[in-house]
Amino acid sequence: MAKLTVNGQPADFEVDGETPLLWVLRDELGLMGTKYSCGIGLCGACTVHVDGQAIRSCVVPVGSLTEAQKIITIEGLSPDGSHPLQQAWAELDVPQCGYCQPGMIMAAAAMLNENPSPTDADIDSTLTNICRCGTFNRVRSGIHLATRLNKGGRP
Amino acid sequence: MAIERVKITRRDFLIASATAGAGLSLGLYLPLGNRQAQAADTIQEVNAWVVIEPDDTVIIRIARSEMGQGTLTGLAQLVAEELECDWSKVKTEYPTPGQNLARNRVWGSFSTGGSQGIRGSHQYVREGGALAREMLREAAAEAWDVPAEECTVSASVITHRPTGRATTYGKVAAAAARLVPPLEVELKDPKDWKLIGRPVKRLDTRDKLTGKQVFGADLQLPGMLNATIKACPVFGGALVTFDADAVREIPGVRAVVRVGDDAVAVVAETWWQAKKALDALPVTWDEGPNVGVSSESIAQMLDEGIAADEAFIGNQAGDVEAALAGAAKTVEAVYSYPYQNHATMEPMNATARWTADRCEVWCPTQNGEAALAATAEAAGLPASQCEVYKIHLGGGFGRRGAFHDFVRQAVTIAKQLPGTPVKLLWTREEDMLHGAYHPITRAKLVGGLDENGDLVGLRIRISGQSILSAVMPGRLSNGADLLTFQGLLPEGDHAISYTVPNLLIDHAMRNPPIRPGFWRGVNINQNAIYMECFLDELAHAAGSDPLAFRRKLMAEHPRSLAVLNAVAEKAGWGQESGGMHRGLAVCMAFGSYVAACAEVTVDAGGKLKIHRIVAATDPGYAVNPQQIEAQVAGSFVFGLSAMLWGECTIQGGRVQQENFDTYPSMRIAEMPHVATIVMPSGGFWGGVGEPTIAVAAPAVLNAVFAATGTRIRDLPLKNIDLRAA
Numbered sequence: 095m096a097k098l099t100v101n102g103q104p105a106d107f108e109v110d111g112e113t114p115l116l117w118v119l120r121d122e123l124g125l126m127g128t129k130y131s132c133g134i135g136l137c138g139a140c141t142v143h144v145d146g147q148a149i150r151s152c153v154v155p156v157g158s159l160t161e162a163q164k165i166i167t168i169e170g171l172s173p174d175g176s177h178p179l180q181q182a183w184a185e186l187d188v189p190q191c192g193y194c195q196p197g198m199i200m201a202a203a204a205m206l207n208e209n210p211s212p213t214d215a216d217i218d219s220t221l222t223n224i225c226r227c228g229t230f231n232r233v234r235s236g237i238h239l240a241t242r243l244n245k246g247g248r249p
Numbered sequence: 250m251a252i253e254r255v256k257i258t259r260r261d262f263l264i265a266s267a268t269a270g271a272g273l274s275l276g277l278y279l280p281l282g283n284r285q286a287q288a289a290d291t292i293q294e295v296n297a298w299v300v301i302e303p304d305d306t307v308i309i310r311i312a313r314s315e316m317g318q319g320t321l322t323g324l325a326q327l328v329a330e331e332l333e334c335d336w337s338k339v340k341t342e343y344p345t346p347g348q349n350l351a352r353n354r355v356w357g358s359f360s361t362g363g364s365q366g367i368r369g370s371h372q373y374v375r376e377g378g379a380l381a382r383e384m385l386r387e388a389a390a391e392a393w394d395v396p397a398e399e400c401t402v403s404a405s406v407i408t409h410r411p412t413g414r415a416t417t418y419g420k421v422a423a424a425a426a427r428l429v430p431p432l433e434v435e436l437k438d439p440k441d442w443k444l445i446g447r448p449v450k451r452l453d454t455r456d457k458l459t460g461k462q463v464f465g466a467d468l469q470l471p472g473m474l475n476a477t478i479k480a481c482p483v484f485g486g487a488l489v490t491f492d493a494d495a496v497r498e499i500p501g502v503r504a505v506v507r508v509g510d511d512a513v514a515v516v517a518e519t520w521w522q523a524k525k526a527l528d529a530l531p532v533t534w535d536e537g538p539n540v541g542v543s544s545e546s547i548a549q550m551l552d553e554g555i556a557a558d559e560a561f562i563g564n565q566a567g568d569v570e571a572a573l574a575g576a577a578k579t580v581e582a583v584y585s586y587p588y589q590n591h592a593t594m595e596p597m598n599a600t601a602r603w604t605a606d607r608c609e610v611w612c613p614t615q616n617g618e619a620a621l622a623a624t625a626e627a628a629g630l631p632a633s634q635c636e637v638y639k640i641h642l643g644g645g646f647g648r649r650g651a652f653h654d655f656v657r658q659a660v661t662i663a664k665q666l667p668g669t670p671v672k673l674l675w676t677r678e679e680d681m682l683h684g685a686y687h688p689i690t691r692a693k694l695v696g697g698l699d700e701n702g703d704l705v706g707l708r709i710r711i712s713g714q715s716i717l718s719a720v721m722p723g724r725l726s727n728g729a730d731l732l733t734f735q736g737l738l739p740e741g742d743h744a745i746s747y748t749v750p751n752l753l754i755d756h757a758m759r760n761p762p763i764r765p766g767f768w769r770g771v772n773i774n775q776n777a778i779y780m781e782c783f784l785d786e787l788a789h790a791a792g793s794d795p796l797a798f799r800r801k802l803m804a805e806h807p808r809s810l811a812v813l814n815a816v817a818e819k820a821g822w823g824q825e826s827g828g829m830h831r832g833l834a835v836c837m838a839f840g841s842y843v844a845a846c847a848e849v850t851v852d853a854g855g856k857l858k859i860h861r862i863v864a865a866t867d868p869g870y871a872v873n874p875q876q877i878e879a880q881v882a883g884s885f886v887f888g889l890s891a892m893l894w895g896e897c898t899i900q901g902g903r904v905q906q907e908n909f910d911t912y913p914s915m916r917i918a919e920m921p922h923v924a925t926i927v928m929p930s931g932g933f934w935g936g937v938g939e940p941t942i943a944v945a946a947p948a949v950l951n952a953v954f955a956a957t958g959t960r961i962r963d964l965p966l967k968n969i970d971l972r973a974a
Contacts, residue, residue, distance in 0.1 A: 117519065117520065117521035120467075121475070126460070127461070129594070129595070130596070131594045131595065132909050134677075134909075136910060137594070137914075167460065168460035169459065169460045171459075175458055175459045180458045183454070187450050187454055187875065187879070188454075189317075189451075189454055189458070190318065191316050191317030191594070191642060191643050191644045192453075192456075192457030192464075192643070193464055193595045193643030195458065221916075221917050222916050223917075224914045224915075225594070226592060226593060226594050226644050226890075226914060227317040227644060227883045227886070228883030228886025228887060228915070228920075229879070229883065230886065230917040231920060231922070231923060232879065233917060
């Protein structure tokens with residue numbers, strides 16, 4: 095039995111504590127925005143927030159988490175897609191296939207929580223998600239645009 | 250029986266269109282008795298491409314698949330341009346392969362590969378939009394009892410010029426749908442385009458930002474079970490036995506099933522349960538005849554092909570042997586290119602529901618009709634009793650077009666649980682071990698220079714694997730795979746960019762037992778490296794500037810020369826480089842002309858930094874320049890990931906790389922700035938998704954030579970020490 099708090103809602107599950115958080119989110123809660131791709135914590139497609147920190151949910155056993163920890167998935171990042179990163183991503187048409195983008199946005203959002211005005215070097219060292227379509231230059235522009243939006247700028 | 254066009258519900262449309270028979274390209278004719286089928290949820294299909302709802306929402310049907318390349322938006326732009334509709338009210342939908350079959354393939358090909366999405370269908374989709382426009386105009390004119398010529402259309406509004414009366418597409422769509430379409434329609438002159446050529450935003454972005462976009466891996470159906478699979482990791486091997494009893498008690502496990510000759514799957518309530526059980530399942534394989542195949546044995550095969558007497562000729566001019574014998578100087582080099590995996594971010598998957606008289610599949614596919622054929626075959630049912638529902642792809646890159654092994658497997662599993670939908674999702678490891686790999690080749694190149702340093706003879710022997718012989722043997726030409734010569738052919742969509750007076754390019758086909766497939770860019774990936782890096786070698790041997798050396802060979806290739814000149818000018822070739830080392834490449838592929846100039850540095854520790862790539866592309870017509878820019882930068886990530894790290898090595902008849910730890914892909918820190926010049930010269934339709942991939946790697950490799958003096962002839966670069974010798 096695991097108890098979690100996901101996107102502000104309490105949730106109880108009858109699962110083996112070894113089950114990765116990713117598969118609890120997808121199989122038990124139906125939160126399909128968090129993606130499976132590598133399963134070994136390398137690609138970042140499964141990135142969610144635990145207490146504001148980006149974690150790769152495919153390698154985090156659900157038994158290691160408590161209900162006191164706030165888990166946020168892409169579905170809970172903003173109520174209506176209005177997070178500055180989501181606005182910036184829409185403005186710049188960042189996604190191509192889109193499969194890695196929830197993880198990319200969650201990783202970038204956690205970075206902005208810690209560092210509201212990241213430099214290119216900060217982005218390079220923090221954002222290690224894989225995108226096979228190759229959206230990186232628009233991802234970078236999107237983060238800088240979101241930074242400006244956070245400060246009250248317009249797209 | 251009286252026949253009349255009627256409005257029908259969406260559900261009725263699906264049913265009716267599956268039975269409506271052939272040739273009804275402009276909608277459905279139903280008996281009057283079906284009028285009761287009308288409901289509030291109506292569709293008004295003006296023709297196969299265009300549905301207009303009463304609120305003026307325009308639904309444009311898209312036959313090709315969206316996998317990130319933006320074709321959905323580009324194709325909608327083509328239809329909307331002629332339709333003269335309000336772009337802000339455009340939505341899109343996929344017709345199903347079953348509907349296409351039932352309606353005599355009214356939507357044409359569903360195949361989404363070879364950069365064909367736009368260039369393979371621009372004519373008929375624009376005609377579809379234009380015919381619908383004329384029918385809407387006619388419907389309004391009839392209602393007003395005026396000549397249609399007096400009515401103008403713009404942004405979904407029809408106006409009768411003499412009186413100023415106006416109506417909208419939504420109000421007349423039902424009447425338009427009843428009209429007989431004009432026999433002919435004239436398409437706009439490109440100079441009058443308002444939407445084609447505009448950098449409009451994609452139509453499919455919003456849901457990709459919130460997690461709402463459903464990919465195949467995300468599909469959920471009532472009562473659905475989850476499966477994962479393991480096929481024999483050795484190519485050509487078979488499944489002998491498995492011990493289902495050992496895992497039956499694992500919570501959630503519902504079935505352990507044989508899948509064809511070579512695979513076993515576990516079906517469980519959740520995917521994680523299925524994976525845990527499959528990991529624990531004792532399996533015995535017959536590793537088959539290829540267990541002795543290795544990268545070394547394949548290299549021997551290819552080396553033998555390099556020296557072989559017989560080969561298929563792809564391009565020939567003059568007398569190359571005489572020219573080389575008489576040359577003042579000859580240069581010789583051997584290059585090689587390894588196996589690559591597509592490694593789409595979304596692993597292979599399909600969901601199937603099978604009953605004795607019907608089989609349905611939901612899957613990401615680059616070719617819905619091929620997926621339907623695979624479904625019917627695996628289901629043991631006629632195609633008319635099967636259907637495939639396409640879902641956006643989490644990457645395709647060629648993996649999900651020619652091969653539907655994942656569909657066959659899903660259906661084979663579902664067949665053993667009749668009536669229950671089963672979603673099969675591969676692990677990353679399964680995806681890496683059972684790819685359709687970029688083929689392996691190597692090439693020996695010999696060039697001859699005269700006393701002036703001019704290229705008088707060039708001989709290229711390619712040795713290695715043919716995709717067509719494994720995938721589409723019917724497309725071989727007297728045994729030859731002309732696709733092997735992409736970028737080197739005398740003419741066509743993949744023509745050589747140079748005129749060499751004495752030339753021989755041939756292919757010694759050597760096919761190792763590793764399944765090859767179409768991988769973004771296909772054979773231009775290695776051919777452009779072979780050609781462009783070797784031309785750089787020749788330029789150096791001639792004491793020439795690589796740009797000047799190329800230009801001398803390009804007088805008869807003005808479009809290729811134009812893109813090359815464009816990147817050279819923008820990058821400042823020959824001018825102060827601020828410590829950057831530069832390299833050039835040019836190629837024609839998939840009907841487009843492309844070039845690149847890379848700027849790199851290599852530090853004392855041998856670390857390569859790719860700072861910037863200036864790229865130019867002439868696709869003839871540029872439908873959406875901002876999406877072309879995205880495809881250019883994206884293709885560089887795919888091509889450069891392969892150049893830097895990508896290789897699938899073989900040992901014991903199996904691939905050794907099982908995940909991104911041993912098969913890395915580029916990350917943002919490695920991404921160069923990309924400056925894209927979109928320079929459409931008009932008059933032809935070239936591809937966009939693939940061509941530029943060809944020039945990224947050779948431009949960078951030539952820049953690496955400029956920086957280090959080291960020629961890279963074997964990839965990937967991770968195996969090469971770039972520290973100063």
